[in-house]
Amino acid sequence: MQRALSKNLTNNRHGGRMSNKKEDYKSSQLYRIRHSTAHVMAEAVLEMFPDGQVAIGPAIDDGFYYDFDLPRSLTPDDLETIENRMKELIKAKSDFVCEEVSAEDAKDLFKDQVYKLELIEGLESGNLDDDGNPTDEKAPITIYRSGKFVDLCRGPHVENTSQINGQAIKLLNVAGAYWRGDEHRPMLQRIYGTAWESKDELKDHLWKLEEARKRDHRKVGKELDLFSSNDEVGQGLILWHPNGGMIRHQIERYWDDQHIANGYDLIYTPHMGKASLWETSGHLGFYKENMYSPIQIEDQEYYIKPMNCPFHLHVYKSQLRSYRDLPLRFAEKGTVYRYERSGVLHGLMRVRGFTQDDAHHFCRPDQMPDEIDFTLNFSIDMLRAFGFNEFQAYLSTKPEKSVGDEKMWRDAEAALEDTLIRMGIPYEVDAGGGAFYGPKIDLKIKDALGREWQLSTIQFDFNLPERFDLSYIGEDGKEHRPYMVHRALLGSMERFFGVLIEHYAGAFPVWLSPKQVMLIPIADRHNSYAHEVAAKLKKAGLRVSVDDSSDRMNAKIRNAQKQKYPYMLVIGDREMEEGQVALRRRSGENPGAMSVDAFLALALDEIAQKI
RNA sequence: GCCGGCGUAGCUCAAUGGUAGAGCAACCGCCUUGUAAGUGGUAGGUUAUGGGUUCGAUUCCCAUCGUCGGCUCCA
Known part of the structure; x- marks a missing residue:
């Protein structure tokens, strides 16, 4: 068994339960759409900046980007202009045409594009692919034409821009990115965008981005x-x-x-140790750039x-x-x-x-x-x-x-x-x-x-x-x-x-919730009973608060909801008379009145189950 | 660290060269409330920090700090 596995690893053959989502994605129509949309974007950007330099523009998870070297920084307004122009270019129904060319022809074609020239040299010498990544095979040099735009590109692309849904693309943001990810090389401007097959999928994706923004831990x-x-x-x-x-x-x-x-x-x-410890461990050799400067103590150096x-x-x-x-x-x-x-x-x-x-x-x-x-x-x-x-x-x-x-x-x-x-x-x-x-x-x-x-x-x-x-x-x-x-x-x-x-999204399961129960007396006359119940629940180990402010019940509920209390216990005349509490859950579910003991049993059970 | 954006009251945001404003929160009242905001008032700011331009800077410029989107790296 082990020998077989080792062989698997050596040959880098991804069989068995190994996932190959990446390969599936790369051969999908969606991947082509995104990659092609990146080209359309580059065409629109070059129309705006005829002297602009283009670098690389691949499809990525959920979208695409393209890197440019432009005479000025792009603004959000520019993105809107570019996106609108892209939609027009898509409507033009241009074919994506692939051609295999010699290195000389390619160099001539991209003679004004310094980044493309560098990529062509990489392809020519046979150790880099058209994204500039190392490769063992010497790939043919291919170019793709669409509209007035020509790009050095391995493809694949859609056949025609009509296969891109103009209603399902959106440019998202601009960011700096080093040429080939190397901080010693020029800083380019990267435009990120997303593209989908349908308008609904785009909508879903944008909803997801919005939802992620809402639950951002910060x-x-x-x-x-x-x-x-x-x-x-x-x-x-x-x-x-x-x-x-x-x-x-x-x-x-x-x-x-x-x-x-x-x-x-x-x-x-301890939080620190002598320099010799980190020499023995080798950290001062291979990890020093991540370590803070040493502290001097009685002629000895210590590192955090x-x-x-x-x-x-x-x-x-x-x-x-x-x-x-x-x-x-x-x-x-x-x-x-x-x-x-x-x-x-x-x-x-x-x-x-x-x-x-x-x-x-x-x-x-x-x-x-x-x-x-x-x-x-x-x-x-x-x-x-x-x-x-x-x-x-x-x-x-x-x-x-x-x-x-x-x-x-x-x-x-x-x-x-x-x-x-x-x-x-x-x-x-x-x-x-x-x-x-x-x-x-x-x-x-x-x-x-x-x-x-x-x-x-x-x-x-x-x-x-x-x-x-x-x-x-x-x-x-x-x-x-x-x-x-x-x-x-x-x-x-x-x-x-x-x-x-x-x-x-901040609504932690009860066992983790920093605050578990909010008691909500409806009027002042319910406050002392609420505190009594609170004391009992606290004694049983629950984390309990009482909102005895002069707010109305509705406001108290709203505040407790916003603070994501899993349980709200409303207390009014009826509850006080019967020795009960009226449970409202964070979900909005409203099980209603029950005895304090019944609530306690319910809460302790849910805590034990970690739900 | 680098490229670009941002930094105004505890929070969310207005004001744009003429000495800063709202909502929420806080505080003080009134109301005593039945499942997501009752109501009146009070207080709160060296407009991140430091420099510069200007008669005058929150606004323009520079630097620093912080922060956001990325690059790179990673728990």
Whole structure:
């Protein structure tokens, strides 16, 4: 089995349960439409700026873009003008005509287009394709003509612009993008657009964008008072407010319980360590650009930690380990700090200080397949508990430059793939995409809007056990090197929180809700009974508030709804007389009056079920 | 870091060379309410920060900080 799998990996043959959505998409009509729309856009842009330089313009997920070098910056008004012109060009019903040309002819045709000339040279020398990506095959040079526009392009395209629905395209935004993604090369202007087969699909897509905007964790985070960042504190450093803090506490409590129940030991390690530690680990060699400047303490340099691993390795090394002790699993919610360039910071999703839900497993080679199985299962179980049920895995294999012997890599890759197949998780192989120290699986979840987020990562490490000279005493009484797996399940508390916020649009399941119950007395005379009920519910462990303001009931309900309280309990004369509460749910559902005990039982049950 | 946009009251936004305004929130009243906004009043601003142009700058220019859309990178 393992040999077969290894062969699979070597040949990069994507069979079995491996997904090939990308290939399907690339051969679809929609892909052609988008790619062709990009050409139409380029034609419209060149009409506006006859001296403009065009770079590349591929179809991407949900749309397309095209990069231009233009004499001035584009404005939103320009986008509207361009879009309108595109619609006219589409109506002209131009054919897309493909021609194969010699390199000389191509160079002559694009003699004023410096980026195209560079691409042609890449094609000519046979190591770059027409998007400038490395390739092994020397592809023929093809051009596509449509209207007055000619582009160096491999295609495929629609046959005629009439196959593009002018009612189903929209230009979205302009952004800067480096030529070939290289920051040392010119900055171009990229126009993003979207294109669909029908007007309705466009509408759906725009609705989805709008919905994503509405549930943006930065917006919801402000509305629900979950977190903030602050000028004076610094970029990319998150302040967790009481509401966010309560959610994090619930997440961490569950996380701790699950880890303890599943054979982990919880450990705690410091926020910094001496320079020599990071030299031993190699971080000062290959990770220094992400680390902050050292702190001088009594003639010694210390670094704030960007990772937890070196500390965990020292916990392992703190005593002699027997093969009987393994596997060992050390877990820590470890807070790390990494330098990120200011332009990449983004809400909770990309920050400079964050807490990884980290762990390191140490095991014997023979335990490795089981250990991977366990880890992936545990990871999926954990994510399911938070309401994520769709997963996509990415398996990254041995890159050219790597440490560790061939057999270790083969075994590890096979174990990873084997587990993915056994668990029926769709996956893609990123051949050669692993870190130099070991292969890995990255798990992405799909959220309520179908967007993918990378959370879990399970990585082999053949490097650190070597560098720290880890060993255990085997059955044979000799020293052996353990395998080490580094894993994070939620990824980081910050990013996971951001994903959770967007997944639930702030309407967290009851067990996570920072506020669970709002009591709504209708008039002042109901206030004291409301406080009595609140005290009882609090005693049972619920997170309860009473709105005893002078607002009317309608306003109280509105406020509680906006704050996403899962339960609102209205209390008036009838309830007070009967010792009841009238339940209204966040969903708008209105089960009505019930005894306090009945409500309590209902709430505790839903909390236990994590719904 | 780079390209482009933005930064006005706690929040959402007006005002555009002539010394800043609304709604919500807050606070003080009145109302005592039955499933998403009852009502009157009060207070709240060195218009991100620092420089420049100008008789005069929130408005124009420069720099810094922050932020947004991307590039690159990643938990």
